[in-house]
Amino acid sequence: LVAAATARDPQARPHDAVALLALARETRAALSADQLDALPPQAHTDQHDNAEDRTSVIPRAPTVPRPLPVSGDPVDEAALHRTSRL
Numbered sequence: 585l586v587a588a589a590t591a592r593d594p595q596a597r598p599h600d601a602v603a604l605l606a607l608a609r610e611t612r613a614a615l616s617a618d619q620l621d622a623l624p625p626q627a628h629t630d631q632h633d634n635a636e637d638r639t640s641v642i643p644r645a646p647t648v649p650r651p652l653p654v655s656g657d658p659v660d661e662a663a664l665h666r667t668s669r670l
Contacts, residue, residue, distance in 0.1 A: 585611055 589604055591597045598604040612620075 585604075585608055588607060589597060598607055
């Protein structure tokens with residue numbers, strides 16, 4: 585598939601995405617179930633453990649919801665009316 589899609593001669597390449605998709609489907613249909621389920625030679629196991637990955641996802645820290653002000657709570661007016669100076 586890669587060789588056909590990247591051939592130097594434009595006439596040897598699939599003419600468009602539809603032709604490439606047809607070639608991919610034709611190739612897949614020619615493979616047996618065992619070939620489709622085969623692991624690549626570089627694969628260590630069929631199970632993956634994220635413990636050794638440098639890019640594994642770190643869980644977010646739990647967030648604490650901030651309480652909303654209730655009418656009657658004291659409001660600091662000076663904190664609300666600020667203007668930045670350039």
